[in-house]
Amino acid sequence: MREGMISFGFGGVSFADEWTEELTTVVIVRIAVGNKHVSMQLSRTLSGLTNLLFNRRNLDEVPNAERQRLRPGKLSPRRPVPDHIPRPPYVNSRQPPGIASGAEVHDEKGIECMRSSGKLAAQVLQYAATLVKPGIxxxxxxxxxxxxxxxxxxxxxPLGYGGFxxxxxxxxxxxICHGIPDSRALEDGDIINxxxxxxxxxxxxxxxATFFCGDVDDEARKLVQVTEECLYRAISICAPGVEYKKIGKTIHDHADKYSYGVVRHFVGHGVGRVFHADPVVQHFRNNDGGRMMLNQTFTIExxxxxxxxxxxxxxxxxxVVTEDGSLSAQFEHTILITKDGAEILTQC
Known part of the structure; x- marks a missing residue:
């Protein structure tokens, strides 16, 4: 695991200049806030990190809009999992999760297992989409x-991953991401990832995937459409030997056509026997090294x-929410690099 440490209190905050430079080996940041420790999955470029660490603002109305900003609801008790179902190692570990070194490259048996887990994830997501309606x-x-x-x-x-x-x-x-399900009911016009x-x-x-709840306005629909297009355009360029950085350029170029922002702080990742592994997949223009390998699996999101x-x-x-309360959308697939390009594992 690779992990950086930033410690600070809320009085007299200082931030070392070296942390605002581009770091190429730090992708998980362990933050000490008083007596709490928080693990975050971040991009290797931490030039905007201060925004993430220090922006804990009041929950106000969205400026010049009727929509109210999100507010935390009440959480129900943790749901049990039957004892016979195998747990990922991190569930019973006290170690903070991170990104494991080494790509997820599979043999034939591993590929079939990835196809099975990907198919089930897709079926579950498809079912969850049918539940999206005002009032739920x-x-x-x-x-x-x-x-x-x-x-x-x-x-x-997600259950028990880093305390989720x-x-x-x-x-x-x-x-933007990592919303915790709670007592808030969806409203007409919401979008939900x-x-x-x-x-x-x-x-x-x-x-x-991001879904519409009821009657969603054109602005939100366009954002969701373009975000999905970004994902599929990125998948289309994947193949053995392709540089990972081409994913970020492909996404950023398409988003720029519509003047949408591309979130930099959260990344795609290798996935397979572990939840998060190399490579770190940037979604914006970057100069990261590394190339895709045959039989490798990772996410683009x-x-x-x-x-x-x-x-x-x-x-x-x-x-994690946008600083100005503006809408955010996300789409994600797990893909397998094949000799012919990329196979989407997470589709029905």
Whole structure:
């Protein structure tokens, strides 16, 4: 694991200049805030990190809009998983999760296992999408997802990952990622990203998509459409020997056509026997080295915003929203690099 450490208090904050330079080996940051420790998955370029660490602002109305900013709801108790279902190692470990060194490259058996976990993740996401309607609580979505995963003999990968309390991430409107399902009911006009990962037969399958709730306005629909286009354009250029950095350029170039922001603080990643592995997949223009390998699996998961790309973290140390309350959308697939290009594993 590679991990950097930044420690600070809320009085007389200082931030070393060296942390604002481009770092090429730090992708997980362990932050000490008083007596709390928080692990974040970040891009290797930490030039904008101060925005993420210090922006914990009041939950106000979105400027010049009728839509209210998100507010935390109440959490239900942690849902149980039957004892016979295998857990990922991090569930019972006290060690903070991170990105494991080394790419996820598979033999024939591993590829079949990845196809199975990817297919189940896709089926669960497809089912979750049918639940999206005004009035449903995000916690109800979590309950349904949790049940479907364990009914299929799999473990919901987010549950217990670094202390995450639920089985799925539900990120509504301005939530960029890692939204915790709670008592908030979806409202007409919301958009919601549902991020599903399952651990089946020792392998993780990871996918997400953004869905419409009721009558969604044209601005939100366009953002969601372009974000999905970014994902598929990026997948289309993947093949053995292709540089990872071409993913970021492809996404950034397409987003620029519509003046959308590309979130830099959160990245795609290798996935397979571990939840997060090399490579770190940047979604913006970058100069990272490395090339794709045959039989390798990783995720691509662009996050686009209508306004600011600066993230603000809630006090739950998970939920990340846009600084200005503007909408954000995300799509994600797990892909397998084949001799002919890329196979999407997380589709029905």
């Amino acid at each position: 609580k995000t916690d109800d979505i979590d309950q349904a997802v949790h049940q479907m995963i364990i009914d299929n003999g799999a473990y919901p990968s 309390p639920k089985s799925v991430c539900t990120s509504v409107n301005e939530c 549902i991020d599903v990962t399952v651990y089946l037969n020792g392998y993780h399958g990871d996918t997400s 662009p996050m686009l915003t209508i306004g600011s790309v600066n993230p603000v973290m809630w006090d739950d140390n998970w939920t």
